Amino acid sequence: MQEVLFSDARSTRLAAVDRRLTDVIALSATRQDRLSPAHQLVLSMLGNRTYDHQSRAAYTQLLAAFGSLENLSVAPAQSVMPHIAAVNFADIKAARIPAALRQIRAAGDDLDMTFLACLPVSVALSWLGSIKGVGRKVAAAVLNFSTLQMPALVLDSHHLRVCARLRIIPEHYSAERAYDLLMPLLPAHWTAADIESHHVKIKILGQQVCHHAQPKCPVCPVRALCPSAGVMAQTHTDSALARAEMQNVTEPAVLTGTVSGRQEDTESGAIHARCR
Numbered sequence: 001m002q003e004v005l006f007s008d009a010r011s012t013r014l015a016a017v018d019r020r021l022t023d024v025i026a027l028s029a030t031r032q033d034r035l036s037p038a039h040q041l042v043l044s045m046l047g048n049r050t051y052d053h054q055s056r057a058a059y060t061q062l063l064a065a066f067g068s069l070e071n072l073s074v075a076p077a078q079s080v081m082p083h084i085a086a087v088n089f090a091d092i093k094a095a096r097i098p099a100a101l102r103q104i105r106a107a108g109d110d111l112d113m114t115f116l117a118c119l120p121v122s123v124a125l126s127w128l129g130s131i132k133g134v135g136r137k138v139a140a141a142v143l144n145f146s147t148l149q150m151p152a153l154v155l156d157s158h159h160l161r162v163c164a165r166l167r168i169i170p171e172h173y174s175a176e177r178a179y180d181l182l183m184p185l186l187p188a189h190w191t192a193a194d195i196e197s198h199h200v201k202i203k204i205l206g207q208q209v210c211h212h213a214q215p216k217c218p219v220c221p222v223r224a225l226c227p228s229a230g231v232m233a234q235t236h237t238d239s240a241l242a243r244a245e246m247q248n249v250t251e252p253a254v255l256t257g258t259v260s261g262r263q264e265d266t267e268s269g270a271i272h273a274r275c276r
């Protein structure tokens with residue numbers, strides 16, 4: 001009974017945070033350029049531990065170099081490597097991405113993964129997770145961001161950090177454990193698109209305000225809902241800058257293409273508000 005109450009409280013807080021972020025972050029309504037599941041898989045594998053603009057550039061280079069995912073699937077790692085050198089763990093990814101594509105082809109003769117849409121989300125996640133190098137984050141991205149548009153929450157490091165500080169999940173949970181805890185807490189009426197926009201909003205909050213080292217609690221739009229507000233060491237004193245950044249979050253011109261793109265550029269500090 002106590003666990004149910006805790007669950008209800010976390011679910012209520014999660015929904016309230018989402019509503020608050022909806023008030024301050026302007027997201028475009030729909031993504032226009034969804035990739036096929038196989039293409040999304042490649043992009044998301046490239047994106048592990050890598051800034052989004054770098055993985056996107058590497059993905060574009062791969063396609064230009066090999067012409068198709070079929071060609072990429074039979075490419076040796078040493079020929080893939082030069083095209084993705086800018087992403088982290090490029091040597092590992094150069095081997096794993098073609099191998100993953102070969103594994104998919106071996107299972108179904110081609111790279112058509114649309115059959116996943118016919119499976120329960122949990123089964124589809126397990127199928128994707130059986131591919132070497134595909135963790136829960138990449139698997140969820142394939143289901144949610146691609147043309148499949150299935151209800152699976154993508155949990156990146158920003159999402160895990162923010163939800164831990166909001167006391168919705170315990171600290172240091174893996175993406176897998178956090179996913180299993182968070183998914184049942186999402187409002188039952190949320191669609192795949194709602195789940196995707198929730199991911200984008202939490203990620204923006206993590207990138208712009210709830211930084212790893214110096215969360216800007218004084219200007220955080222969800223501080224009234226956050227048990228960690230003001231608890232953590234506050235060394236960030238440039239509240240004027242922080243406020244300006246949050247105003248950028250609400251600026252539609254800056255966020256044009258938010259859900260229709262695929263990347264968020266965290267390096268420059270500018271909000272492109274695009275998701276992988």
Ligand code: SF4
Nearest residue numbers: 210215217220226229
């Ligand atoms: S109040 Fe502080 S700790 Fe809580 S979400 Fe906002 S920035 Fe993060």
